[in-house]
Amino acid sequence: MSDSKTITALEIGTGKMQVFIGEIVDGKMLNLVGVGQAATDGVKKADIIDVKKAAEQAQTAIVMAERSCSARIKSVCLGISGTHIQGFRNIGSANVAGSDGIVRKSDVDRAKEDAKSKALPDGRSYIHRICCGFYLDDERYCIDPVGERASKIAAEYWMMHGDSEKILTAMHVVHSFGMEVEYLVFSGLASAMAASSPVQKENGVLVVDIGCGTSDYAFYKNGIPVQAGVIPIGGDHITNDLSFGIRLSRKNSERIKTRFGKAIITEDERNVKFWSLGDRQIGDRKIPLEAINKVIRARLEELFLLLRQDMIDHFSEGSVNEVVLTGGTSKLNGICELAEAVLERPCSLGKFPPSVAENLRHQEFSTALGLLEYARMKETSGGSKSGNSITDKIAKFFKI
Structure with a gap:
């Protein structure tokens, strides 16, 4: 007997709100079961300029999606964009503690914490802190350094941040009709997950x-x-x-x-x-x-x-x-x-994966489809014993 869980993607776009409801089946397969859309005029350049209008339009799209599959949405994977979002590269390092020079998980964790610890100016908040890989002795690049030999390990991160007020405004739109933001995702990352x-x-x-x-x-x-x-x-x-x-x-x-x-x-x-x-x-x-x-x-x-x-x-x-x-x-x-x-x-x-229905293979749907995939990835990561799939790899490096 199959086990399923429902997840929801909400994209607050300049042109329209999009809501996709997906169903995770047996911990891996994603079926799209509901879709809702509404035109927006409370959003400009991906920034919410009229919270009341944006909330009303988001609710219209959500109700449409709920009715299309007779489901009740409690939380969403929210896509966020806007010119306020910026990113920078940061590197943290740690000396390998063991006298044998073998890199252990504790060494990796210290390098990662050092990279993630950079403070932001007032009014800015992190959206993602993405691990891009590691360097051993400032030379050799690797994705999984545990077990390698080195005297020093460095963790490289791409740090994405945005205007705190604008991030909270986007989340307030969701909270205004009694829902929670389960995951907050930069829309560009979501689109890339679906379209490549x-x-x-x-x-x-x-x-x-x-x-x-x-x-x-x-x-x-x-x-x-x-x-x-x-x-x-x-x-x-x-x-x-x-x-x-x-x-x-x-x-x-x-x-x-x-x-x-x-x-x-x-x-x-x-x-x-x-x-x-x-x-x-x-x-x-x-x-x-x-x-x-x-x-x-x-x-x-x-x-x-x-x-x-x-x-x-x-x-x-x-x-x-x-x-x-x-x-x-x-x-x-x-x-x-x-x-x-x-x-x-x-x-x-x-180009979208074969699991996406023909009527949804449109370029304007890439963000919403990617948000669903991100939520599925977060919900199911750790379930694979091998840990070698592309999903496991991306999930691992998205962890903050």
Whole structure:
């Protein structure tokens, strides 16, 4: 007889709230049983600017998800993003205590505690402290140092933190209708968990979730996350650029972006024009596809250049093997080709695991799907006797 547990993911996005309800079966398999969505206007650039509206819209999505599967949600795995989120690398060290020079768990624990002990300025709180691996005698990198021989061990961490008030505001939205936040997860890490494969994570993959207000990214190497962050550019910036640059209403700009927008056009397309219909401000007129492309391309190039600058160390040392794009804006035609040109790495759209139903294989669902996977990972880690699976590895390094 199968044993099951229900888990819930809540993504507070700039464009919409998304709630996915999953069921863990026999401690490992995840079935998606409920979905709820609601448009948002209380969130800007992934930051909650109107708590009352955001809470109402989140509750709408939650009720929809509950009704779709006749379940009652008590707690959620909450995704968080926003330009206030930052990260830095920190290294802690410890001398190996044993006279035989063999690294023991106690040595590893002291190095990890030293790395995690760095205090933040007032008003900042940690979201994740992710162990990225270890160095023996400042030279040899390893993932599991116990049993190795060295005189000194260093633990490397990626420390993610955010504005304390904004983190509490996001949690308050959940608490306002009597639910608890079981896990708090940076949305970019969640998206990467869903949109890239274990092989990609081993080889070095940079996953970029291009949303409405921001773009979240996470870089995985050797199967673990080693850097993550936020670029303050999203699809809404392209819409605003089109509205300003080509003198269109914002509604018409969004329609044109999604229907005709391309990151790269061919020579034959440069002379193509189409009608902009129903814009009361300007009236009907023909717009060159080349003009649309120039606006879209300029903003996307800025995004990819900022991303490369954030990741300059990993790009310089050749750790980034490929790039994966996900999120709603990743559906723009030609965006992968442009990313390849700017980042000089192979680029593709996110691919979801076989367990994800066909009707949910959409790039805009990657964060919510990843939040479910994160919750499943946390709920089931430790259950595997081998401890060698990709899930066990990621779970181990997410522990703080």
